[in-house]
Amino acid sequence: NAGVTQTPKFQVLKTGQSMTLQCAQDMNHNSMYWYRQDPGMGLRLIYYSASEGTTDKGEVPNGYNVSRLNKREFSLRLESAAPSQTSVYFCASSAQYMGNTEAFFGQGTRLTVV
Amino acid sequence: AQSVTQPDIHITVSEGASLELRCNYSYGATPYLFWYVQSPGQGLQLLLKYFSGDTLVQGIKGFEAEFKRSQSSFNLRKPSVHWSDAAEYFCAVGRKNYGGSQGNLIFGKGTKLSVKP
Numbered sequence: 001n002a003g004v005t006q007t008p009k010f011q012v013l014k015t016g017q018s019m020t021l022q023c024a025q026d027m028n029h030n031s032m033y034w035y036r037q038d039p040g041m042g043l044r045l046i047y048y049s050a051s052e053g054t055t056d057k058g059e060v061p062n063g064y065n066v067s068r069l070n071k072r073e074f075s076l077r078l079e080s081a082a083p084s085q086t087s088v089y090f091c092a093s094s095a096q097y098m099g100n101t102e103a104f105f106g107q108g109t110r111l112t113v114v
Numbered sequence: 115a116q117s118v119t120q121p122d123i124h125i126t127v128s129e130g131a132s133l134e135l136r137c138n139y140s141y142g143a144t145p146y147l148f149w150y151v152q153s154p155g156q157g158l159q160l161l162l163k164y165f166s167g168d169t170l171v172q173g174i175k176g177f178e179a180e181f182k183r184s185q186s187s188f189n190l191r192k193p194s195v196h197w198s199d200a201a202e203y204f205c206a207v208g209r210k211n212y213g214g215s216q217g218n219l220i221f222g223k224g225t226k227l228s229v230k231p
Binding site for chain 2: 042090
């Protein structure tokens with residue numbers, strides 16, 4: 001089982017460049033999430049999609065946009081990358097948007113903005 | 115606001131020794147509680163969860179955790195640590211209500227576990 005698949009795994013961008021991080025899940029989950037992980041900061045929620053057709057801002061949405069393309073796919077776009085967006089990005093999914101539901105995580109995208 | 119505190123940023127234990135990782139939470143009701151583990155270069159994986167009932171829950175890889183309502187704690191334990199347990203461990207609280215910028219899972223900042231041979 002593939003679970004949650006993120007692409008790419010590594011990326012280096014120059015300041016001002018744009019890129020889209022892709023995420024797909026094959027578990028027929030309703031809810032999907034994008035987190036960033038920084039040393040000493042833990043996981044911070046960027047955006048989430050509680051169900052297909054809906055997206056909501058998380059704790060740190062500035063500088064990002066998302067698209068819930070269909071039930072399987074949830075992409076994260078950086079329109080104009082900044083060094084502060086250097087981070088490890090994780091996509092996750094869960095069967096439903098409930099606090100009692102296990103979340104499944106992708107392996108992460110390590111992004112460096114120079 | 116709800117929050118999760120993991121007081122220890124980094125812990126080192128010897129292989130074969132016992133382990134306890136601390137987690138305290140702030141939440142207005144009995145929460146849903148989770149422990150996730152992140153091996154180097156990997157995403158997070160669920161170790162165990164508590165929703166209700168028996169306050170001592172068993173998880174994968176020989177881990178267990180105990181929910182103590184009076185102390186607002188959900189500490190993770192393992193009687194004998196293996197070198198492969200070296201990883202970062204995250205405690206999380208699941209919200210019972212919908213919405214909000216924190217999302218449905220509130221994570222602590224993590225505890226990194228190193229294991230000495």
